[in-house]
Amino acid sequence: MPARDTTRLNKTRPDSLRRRFDEERMLNGLKAYTKRKTIAGKAASALFNFTERREDRAGLDATLLDRQFDRHNYKIVRRINIRTLDAFGFSISDTTRVPRNVLEKIGNTLHIKTTKARVRQVLLFREGEELEPQDLAESERLLRQTAELLDARVYVNERTSTADSVDVQVVTKDIFSISGSLQLRDVQAGVIGLRDVNFLGQGHQLRNRLEYGRRDDGPQAQTWRYLGTYQVPFRDFLYGQARYFSQTRTREASARLSRDFYSVNTRYAGALSYEYVDRLVAIEGSGTQEDPYIFQPLRYNTQDAWLGRALRLKSYDLAYENPGRLIVSARTIRTSFSRKPTPDYESANLLLGTVGYSVRRYYKDKYLFGFGRTEDIPTGTLASFTAGYEFNEVTDRRYLGLRLAYGGYHPQRGYLYLNGEFGSFIRGRGNNWQQGLLNAELLYFTRLYHTGNYQWRHFLWQRNSIGLNRRPGEQPLTINGEWGLRGFQPAGLLTGSSRVTLNYEATMFTPVSFLGFRMAALAFADVAWLNARTLNRTLPFAEAPYTGFGLGLRFRNEYAALRTFQITFGFYPRGMTSPNGIRIFENSRAYYDFSDFSFGQPGIVRYQ
Numbered sequence: 090m091p092a093r094d095t096t097r098l099n100k101t102r103p104d105s106l107r108r109r110f111d112e113e114r115m116l117n118g119l120k121a122y123t124k125r126k127t128i129a130g131k132a133a134s135a136l137f138n139f140t141e142r143r144e145d146r147a148g149l150d151a152t153l154l155d156r157q158f159d160r161h162n163y164k165i166v167r168r169i170n171i172r173t174l175d176a177f178g179f180s181i182s183d184t185t186r187v188p189r190n191v192l193e194k195i196g197n198t199l200h201i202k203t204t205k206a207r208v209r210q211v212l213l214f215r216e217g218e219e220l221e222p223q224d225l226a227e228s229e230r231l232l233r234q235t236a237e238l239l240d241a242r243v244y245v246n247e248r249t250s251t252a253d254s255v256d257v258q259v260v261t262k263d264i265f266s267i268s269g270s271l272q273l274r275d276v277q278a279g280v281i282g283l284r285d286v287n288f289l290g291q292g293h294q295l296r297n298r299l300e301y302g303r304r305d306d307g308p309q310a311q312t313w314r315y316l317g318t319y320q321v322p323f324r325d326f327l328y329g330q331a332r333y334f335s336q337t338r339t340r341e342a343s344a345r346l347s348r349d350f351y352s353v354n355t356r357y358a359g360a361l362s363y364e365y366v367d368r369l370v371a372i373e374g375s376g377t378q379e380d381p382y383i384f385q386p387l388r389y390n391t392q393d394a395w396l397g398r399a400l401r402l403k404s405y406d407l408a409y410e411n412p413g414r415l416i417v418s419a420r421t422i423r424t425s426f427s428r429k430p431t432p433d434y435e436s437a438n439l440l441l442g443t444v445g446y447s448v449r450r451y452y453k454d455k456y457l458f459g460f461g462r463t464e465d466i467p468t469g470t471l472a473s474f475t476a477g478y479e480f481n482e483v484t485d486r487r488y489l490g491l492r493l494a495y496g497g498y499h500p501q502r503g504y505l506y507l508n509g510e511f512g513s514f515i516r517g518r519g520n521n522w523q524q525g526l527l528n529a530e531l532l533y534f535t536r537l538y539h540t541g542n543y544q545w546r547h548f549l550w551q552r553n554s555i556g557l558n559r560r561p562g563e564q565p566l567t568i569n570g571e572w573g574l575r576g577f578q579p580a581g582l583l584t585g586s587s588r589v590t591l592n593y594e595a596t597m598f599t600p601v602s603f604l605g606f607r608m609a610a611l612a613f614a615d616v617a618w619l620n621a622r623t624l625n626r627t628l629p630f631a632e633a634p635y636t637g638f639g640l641g642l643r644f645r646n647e648y649a650a651l652r653t654f655q656i657t658f659g660f661y662p663r664g665m666t667s668p669n670g671i672r673i674f675e676n677s678r679a680y681y682d683f684s685d686f687s688f689g690q691p692g693i694v695r696y697q
Contacts, residue, residue: 158245162222165254166214170246171205172258176265181240184260196265201290203237203263210292210324211235212243212259213352220255227352230451230465232261236294237287239264240463263287272675278302294320305337308384309369326351338369338384350399350687353412353449359396360690366390370430371582372561385430395420395690399447416445416473420691433560437481441488443691445473452498456537456544456598458681460607460645466504468496469686477691479514486516486523490694496686499536503546506532506684512694513557525557526694532681545597548681555627556586556696565697566619572697573617574637576659576674580666585619587629594680596643606644606654613657614638637661 123130174181175197178188188194211231213224225243232241239262246256266287272280284296300314314336321329327348334341347360369384397418404411422439452466475490490512498504513525531551538545554566566588569577573590594613601608615637620629641657654675661670 158225159222161220161245161250161255163219164250166216166218166220166257167249167254168256169209169212169214169216170256170258171208172260173202173205173208174260174262175202176200176239176263179262181242181260181262199267200263200265201287203261203287203292204290207237207290207292207322208232208259208261210322210326213354214257220257221354223354225257227354228259231351232259233463233465235292237264237266237292238262274302278304292322294318303337309338311335311337326355340367341365349689350397350416350447353414356399357397358399358418358688360394362391362393364391364393367428371584372430386428387426387430387434388428389424389426389434389436391425392423393420395441397443397688397690399688412450412469413446413448414688416443416447416688418443418445418688418691431561435481435483437479439477439479439488439693441475441477441691441693443473443475445471445688447471447686447688449686454498454500454537456546457534460598460609466498467683467685468498468504470495471686471688473688475512475691475693477693484516486514488512488514488693490692492694494684494686496684501536503533503535506530508684510694523558524560524563524696526696527553527555527557528694529553530684532684534681542600543597545595548592548594548596550590550592550681552588552590554588554696557627559586559696563696568617568619568635571680573619574615574635574661575613575676575680576639576657576672577615577635577637577661577664578666578672579664583619583621583664585621585629587620587627588617589629590615590617592680606646609643609645611641611643611655611657612639613641633663635661635664 172184175188177196177200178186178190178193180186188197212228213231214220214228225245229241229243232238232243241259241261243257243259246258249256264286267285268282269284270280270282274280279302280298280300282296282298284294286294286296288295296316296318298316301312303312303314305311316332316334318330318332323329325348327346330343330345330347332341332343332345341364343362343364345360345362347362348358349355350358367388368386370387372383372385395418397416400415400417402411402413402415420441420443422441423437424439425436426434448469448471450468452468453463454466455462455464457464457466471492471494473490473492475488475492477488477490479486479488490510492508492510494506494508496504496506508528508530510528511526514523515521516523529552531549533549535547556563556566563586566572566585567579567583568574568588568590569579569583573588575592592613592615594611596609596611598607598609616634617636618629618632618634620626620632623629623631637659639657639659641655643653643655645653657674657676659672659674661672663670665672
């Protein structure tokens with residue numbers, strides 16, 4: 090098909106082709122000038138760097154999101170051709186492949202494909218506009234990160250591209266978005282889950298989880314727990330979400346409208362939200378010997394708003410733009426208590442301001458958390474400083490917070506993530522530090538090892554949460570499940586104000602596959618310290634640690650919304666509800682995950 094004339098598109102825009110050629114001519118001339126032996130040439134060589142970057146060289150198995158289409162920068166996007174593939178039987182790398190068996194055809198019949206309008210929502214470019222640097226690679230990454238898509242490819246059609254305009258091809262592959270779960274604990278207890286992460290092909294996400302037959306004690310005990318959320322995507326990466334949660338002694342409801350720093354080139358982000366909480370909290374010190382806790386009502390609502398701006402920094406490497414971003418943001422949080430367990434809980438208005446620096450890069454690799462699909466690995470640096478002032482009912486107080494994070498990846502050495510956070514309120518002139526928290530985290534996994542058709546990695550995760558001068562009854566830290574020992578169910582209430590955990594896992598990916606589910610074997614060892622009975626001590630090491638050991642099988646279907654299903658045998662020497670410390674449990678959530686280096690809303694350090 091002949092290329093469409095773009096003369097009309099270019100009338101209202103600068104000559105992007107001439108600008109790109111002028112830039113290349115200027116860069117080539119400056120590069121040649123830096124090679125001169127004169128004083129001016131040496132000065133230019135010291136100021137400007139034209140050394141080829143490591144990620145641009147060939148030979149890396151794990152590749153940085155590439156710049157293979159940089160030669161098309163600033164050309165006009167003439168057409169965007171979108172092709173969406175069903176969940177079963179199709180391949181994004183082999184467009185000739187089609188469903189062959191009955192199960193694949195039935196699955197696609199029950200599936201509603203993602204609409205082209207939803208795909209266009211995620212793209213960073215539009216027809217008739219200039220193609221900015223990294224728009225193609227970033228759009229491909231953002232498509233892969235949506236819950237409804239398994240994989241995506243975004244590239245220029247070289248056969249129809251011209252000197253000043255391009256056609257862009259977008260190919261996406263769906264997952265089967267509807268999923269459910271059923272867990273029977275006994276005849277009268279279990280868990281039912283139902284979710285759809287691509288409702289009617291529009292990218293709407295509906296999630297429901299009902300746990301019934303619970304055996305909670307104490308006031309307002311109920312035999313069920315429910316969590317439901319509904320999320321709607323809009324244009325320009327704006328998302329709306331509603332959430333409701335109910336369990337023994339707790340009711341929560343919230344609504345939120347948000348836009349994040351979704352891409353390295355995003356300039357504005359922000360959110361508006363409202364939350365209502367009604368619960369009973371355990372207060373220590375005035376209960377009987379049989380029950381050392383008493384429960385007091387806590388009811389409040391929170392209104393929250395924030396706005397952030399990312400600023401590009403100048404680059405002295407003229408071959409590429411500076412990847413760093415300086416980000417400034419402000420936030421206001423209004424909390425109103427209608428019921429208080431102790432006088433320490435105060436209605437307040439909190440104003441926060443944050444200045445941060447962020448560098449984000451993404452690598453592509455496989456066999457991390459998935460079973461062969463393309464995965465994006467975030468690396469970079471993040472540093473932020475937060476200052477705030479709280480107006481409350483008693484005495485106003487200040488807030489200070491600091492965060493530093495780093496992530497690096499190499500295909501031969503593995504991935505390392507480090508994160509440290511500190512935050513605290515300060516009341517009065519005497520520097521009375523209150524509700525402080527020190528968090529530290531280390532996540533490391535090795536490179537991928539190979540033995541025949543088997544592949545494996547080792548994971549190590551270390552986390553610390555140290556509460557400093559917390560309020561009475563404010564000890565929400567637990568070591569249950571993802572917060573400490575996977576599969577752990579304590580006998581009775583087990584919470585504290587400080588926690589230290591260490592988790593190790595070895596995962597072996599096998600060639601075994603059945604009905605689209607691929608299998609991996611794993612072994613784990615967990616240890617956790619918690620100051621549950623020594624709240625007067627800051628560090629939790631005065632108490633004996635809790636430990637857990639186990640083996641498991643992980644099944645993963647990359648084509649379904651509920652991708653992971655895991656059966657694990659665990660042994661816990663102390664603290665478990667079962668007398669022998671043995672538990673066989675099922676889990677559908679990934680235990681490890683990446684932390685992105687995108688800048689979020691200003692806030693106090695999370696205490697959970």
